[in-house]
Amino acid sequence: MLATRLYAPTLREVPSDADVVSQQLMLRAGFMRKVANGLYSFLPLGWRSIKKIEAIVREEMDRSMAQEIMMPILQPADMWKESGRWNAYGAEMMRINDRHDVEYCLGPTHEEMITTLVKHEINSYRQLPVNLYQIQSKFRDERRPRYGLMRSREFIMKDAYSFDIDEAGADISYQSMYDAYSRIFSRCGLTFRPVEADSGAIGGSKTHEFMAIAEAGEADIVHCTSCDYAANIEIGKPGIMKQEVEPLGELQIVDTPNASTIEAVANMLQLPLEKTMKAVVLSVDGKVVLAMVRGDHEVNEVAVQHAVNGSVEPEMATPEELASVGLTAGFISPVGLEQNENFLIVVDESIMESYNVCGGANKADAHYININPKRDFNVDDIIVAPIRFITDEDSCPICGSPLEKSKGIEVGQVFKLGTKYSESLDATFLDQNGRPTPMVMGCYGIGVSRTLAAAIEQYHDENGIILPRSIAPFEVVIVPINAKDESLMNVSQAVYNELLKNGVDVLLDDRKDRAGVKFKDADLIGYPLRITVSKNTLESQEVEIRIRKTGEAINCPINEVLEKVRALLFTL
Numbered sequence: 001m002l003a004t005r006l007y008a009p010t011l012r013e014v015p016s017d018a019d020v021v022s023q024q025l026m027l028r029a030g031f032m033r034k035v036a037n038g039l040y041s042f043l044p045l046g047w048r049s050i051k052k053i054e055a056i057v058r059e060e061m062d063r064s065m066a067q068e069i070m071m072p073i074l075q076p077a078d079m080w081k082e083s084g085r086w087n088a089y090g091a092e093m094m095r096i097n098d099r100h101d102v103e104y105c106l107g108p109t110h111e112e113m114i115t116t117l118v119k120h121e122i123n124s125y126r127q128l129p130v131n132l133y134q135i136q137s138k139f140r141d142e143r144r145p146r147y148g149l150m151r152s153r154e155f156i157m158k159d160a161y162s163f164d165i166d167e168a169g170a171d172i173s174y175q176s177m178y179d180a181y182s183r184i185f186s187r188c189g190l191t192f193r194p195v196e197a198d199s200g201a202i203g204g205s206k207t208h209e210f211m212a213i214a215e216a217g218e219a220d221i222v223h224c225t226s227c228d229y230a231a232n233i234e235i236g237k238p239g240i241m242k243q244e245v246e247p248l249g250e251l252q253i254v255d256t257p258n259a260s261t262i263e264a265v266a267n268m269l270q271l272p273l274e275k276t277m278k279a280v281v282l283s284v285d286g287k288v289v290l291a292m293v294r295g296d297h298e299v300n301e302v303a304v305q306h307a308v309n310g311s312v313e314p315e316m317a318t319p320e321e322l323a324s325v326g327l328t329a330g331f332i333s334p335v336g337l338e339q340n341e342n343f344l345i346v347v348d349e350s351i352m353e354s355y356n357v358c359g360g361a362n363k364a365d366a367h368y369i370n371i372n373p374k375r376d377f378n379v380d381d382i383i384v385a386p387i388r389f390i391t392d393e394d395s396c397p398i399c400g401s402p403l404e405k406s407k408g409i410e411v412g413q414v415f416k417l418g419t420k421y422s423e424s425l426d427a428t429f430l431d432q433n434g435r436p437t438p439m440v441m442g443c444y445g446i447g448v449s450r451t452l453a454a455a456i457e458q459y460h461d462e463n464g465i466i467l468p469r470s471i472a473p474f475e476v477v478i479v480p481i482n483a484k485d486e487s488l489m490n491v492s493q494a495v496y497n498e499l500l501k502n503g504v505d506v507l508l509d510d511r512k513d514r515a516g517v518k519f520k521d522a523d524l525i526g527y528p529l530r531i532t533v534s535k536n537t538l539e540s541q542e543v544e545i546r547i548r549k550t551g552e553a554i555n556c557p558i559n560e561v562l563e564k565v566r567a568l569l570f571t572l
């Protein structure tokens, strides 16, 4: 490709509404342009990287004997109603009606459609196992699209679905996809970690997320410093933190004017945070749920959902909902409260092992001190459960060693689904004894566009993008210092032709711009190798090969360029 023909408008300024590095750099380097909130067009450079990621995904999926298909993006509501997810999916599902007023959605995922497809074609155990996948756009009506490709409304996904005759077969399919994902993300050059995770709206019995480790990640994960344990903190099970037993003080009300946050109260009463408790009021399945954790802990809403057997993810309760059960925001504790059919109280296990703590007095501008939960709560009428997030102050639930925390971008997830969809959608086959049996399913997703964003989050510097060679838009750029100089152009063209002929993905920067401009663009776009052809080249018959990742520059005889480029690319 010639730079004079390349459609890659770069920007010198950082776009003001771009809030993460990957988004800023992809806009600046001309990888993509914003269409509307959460919607992006890929330009040639970005699309070349996406295509390279897709090629790696295809190779590894095919190697695992998964087979590529393509299903419609537009999905009839009927099959979602049959599985029970039309309502359960909530506001994130993009719903539309056609001209006959028939309901559809733009697919956020394809369990319903693939199960419906397969059930009509497969009727004997002899036809199983089967694993089918596709790569296409998916839709999620995000409340707040942000972080560029990391939380966009339309995104490119690879989704695969496996069908087996039994649990043992499904375990083999799961492991095969887990291994394929490990190879895919390794080949994309990512630093990643598979972690235990929550199965959320998809459902199922076992799941791992593949997390690209990056500060910009939205997911908090913990991993053990000595064994393989790693988990999203949404699912990491915290232990019980016991406080030292103290003589029980007398329950008293103290004035705490305007101190409606637990930090303000702790400050005012000179208490350490662990001697306080905080309330988060949630709404789950139309019920108001009061969730209590220690002041130094955070409520895990997913754990609250499990504790109350909620069918949907909890949302924050509205002021009206608080009022409906008589709660005073900022001054809430379970002392003196009772559950009823519209109101549940869930208390974290560690609170029950606390003594003489401070909590809301259930009236404005007042708190209790010396709350002793085992004495002062209606202990037979509350739900006690592990509802706080695991922290790096907890120990590893497997081996007891210290944990470390990090941030991750979820680039893939594998699920063992069991028979949830095959039962609700009636996808059965005849087993060896001729009995109708539901297929055992798994589903497996990779965020293709998100993988590109994650790679840029991991690989960049102040000058621009430094993508691994496997997913960089081009492997090599050739920069003649002066494109008006015919002799320089002749050498450049000869090197270009030789690399191109030998399968190197190369761009010739034949623009008549100053060398400084071309070097800046080369660093911004992040070609793994830059070959500079200068006046010096004509005298010494050598070019300079510069490695973007390390900044190292090597002089190389013109007739050895191909060999040297191949050797260097192998390491990048």
Ligand SMILES: [Zn+2]
Binding pocket: 224, 225, 226, 227, 228, 229, 396, 397, 398, 399, 400, 401
């Ligand atoms: Zn461990």
